[in-house]
Amino acid sequence: MAERRKIALIYQYNENWIGGTYYIENLVLALRRLEESEQPILYVFTESVDEFEKLKRKTDYKYLFSKPYFISLSLLQRAINKITGSLFNRAVFSAHHKNIDLIFPADYNHRFIPGAEYLYWIPDFQEHYLPDFFSTDEIALRKAGQHSIVSNGKYIVFSSQAAKRHFNQIYAGVTIQQFVLPFAVSHQPAKANENIKLKYKIPDEFFICSNQFWIHKNHKAVIHAIAALKNEGVNVSVVFTGKENDFRHPEYFDELRLLIMQEGVIDNCIFLGFIDRADQLAIMQLSKAVIQPSLFEGWSTVIEDAKSLGVFIIASRIDVHKEQLQKYESKLLFDATDSKQLADCMKRDCDKTNSQPYEYSKDVALFGTTFNHILEEILSNK
Template identity: 30%
Template sequence: MSGALHLGVVMQGGSAWAGGAEYVKNLLRATRAAALEDGCALRTTLFTGHALEPVWQEQLAPLAEIVRLPLRPARLNRWLRLGNRALARALRDRGVDFLFPLTYENTSTLGLHFPVAPCLGATRWAGWIPDFQHRHLPQLFTAADLRLRDDGITQLAAEAPTIVFSSETSARDYRTFWPDAAARSFVLRFCTVPDESWFRADAEAAQKQYGLPERFLLVSNQFWQHKNHATLFAALGLLAQRGVHPHVACTGSLHDYRGQAHVEWLRAQLGELRVAGQVALLGQIPRGEQVQLMRRCVAVVQPSLSEGWSTVVEDARLLGKPVVLSDLTVHREQNPPGARFFAGESAEELAAVLADVWGALPAGPDPAAEETARATARAAVGAFGQRFLRFARGAESAA
């Protein structure tokens, strides 16, 4: 593959949604590597409506030119379509060939309002829907939020030539929930692109830095309700009654955008279940330190009740870590080596699996497992980057 391509990428997430920002970073790194391998002259521009947080500015600036578009007052913007006009000028002036991802809600990221196609001009583009959590767990959303997501997906599906999904599971959901949608689907499974410095760092030092015992389980999820810390803590309570006391380190933001009531309830549960002394709530920590804790831990636990394609699972795969997973269809699709599954809302099943894992596995890192996983990851990253590059150039079609 040769020739030139100017790729425009829309920023997703940040500290409030680390998974979105990691998705963007992995996409940029994998695509850049694929372009270098193929001799494609790739230029990349990252569009954002907000100043990037320093941690993301530092990581993303080497990968793309960062262009901040002005966000106007909401009512004025909606009336005059100022965000749409700003993006149109930026795409035209820079000669962007392909823009990705636009989602069902682009107002907070770029100030865009549907319809979006008219402002994109000659720039090809694709949508992205991370998951259908609101359809599977509607009880976690307000009526207004449910309408906002459904209306946005309907509009995106009517305008986008193609919508990208990170799993076959989400693509099937799309065809089930929007059977008459015009937009085609394209499945692009992402993977974690490793930083070689991760494997040279001292995992034991990170464990000691956070005051953790030598052996611990790791949960790396924001404290949103669907991440299902409640079932994990209930399982720890059951194990405590049986004299089994695994230590658990939890990384991830302790803020829930829906409100703090759930987080405070979880804290109270730790006390009521008498397991507070075994659980370390570390909050959001630097990415490199989180990776070292994952290398050091006995196993990774991912109890989530909804995922589009779990970044945590891909991190664990890269590092050769055992994983305990809720029995989601998408987790089965990801199917990391040696995974142990449990029914997502069954504390009893999770307790049984945790007891087995805790009793059998040592602390990490495991050099042999890491080396095997790194070899597999190199091939996966190459395939991910190549497939997206072909898609961006129009050489790979959607279903």
């Protein structure tokens, strides 16, 4: 039997960018579906033991182990290293880990495992296309990181063909080897029942918009659509979930609150904040449709959640959404800058009783097998 691959997995639980957290969690869950003999060993590098334990409980992956970023050397080992360093210009004991095949997603700032391959991941290139949403310093930092990867990296993965196209438009002619790894979500079946509506004071019929409150998520389009419908005599309710803070634009959520008052739709908008993941999915399953109005995405977790639940989706007509929904029939698309189009979609008969069956388990299986194929292609050349 071939030796089991050893992968260093960088993981951080981050509510300010929960999509990145979910990406790693769902990768582990997808790898768990592989044949046991094909499952790699995953050494998880985290900021704390608690983060690892949460990941372990959530995934129950057999070959999941925790490692610190660096090996802690004893006082004696450090003393010996100091002596051999001064005498022979080399250390006897290393603080670096050995015998790890690959690091993912690699950090261009830290090469902490000598001899391992580094697989980089750039989620999207929003700062190149929507620069007004970023500070000058953050744009410079992001671009510096990308240039470092392009100049020094050998392998990079994207979540979508759209992100790969953007990369090659920006960095034409680069030689770094590129892979596309669309991710899929794995979670326990949503426990959707009427009690969840009572818990969160949700009406019987509603739409849901589950995005962090970042400006590019385009919540204003949803509010304008609600107001347009109300002016036509059509009253709809929309549940909003997600962390109510945009660190780049801290005034954004207050702007939304003011807009809701100005449009006269306070009673139509229900803000729940960052809620329990199981509750979020249960509410999503009970919704008339999931609205995903983003102006830009690398790959939308919300779209994947909705597909996995078989819920109707109303999404902005950006390239990555079209890519994600290519085979999913229960959808309507609208121009992200046209709230009237969104309102028209919301008037359509789009509840889940009209949703076409979709075999989402194939997407999850493909996530795991594609990652394994990428590993084999990279490591077979070592």
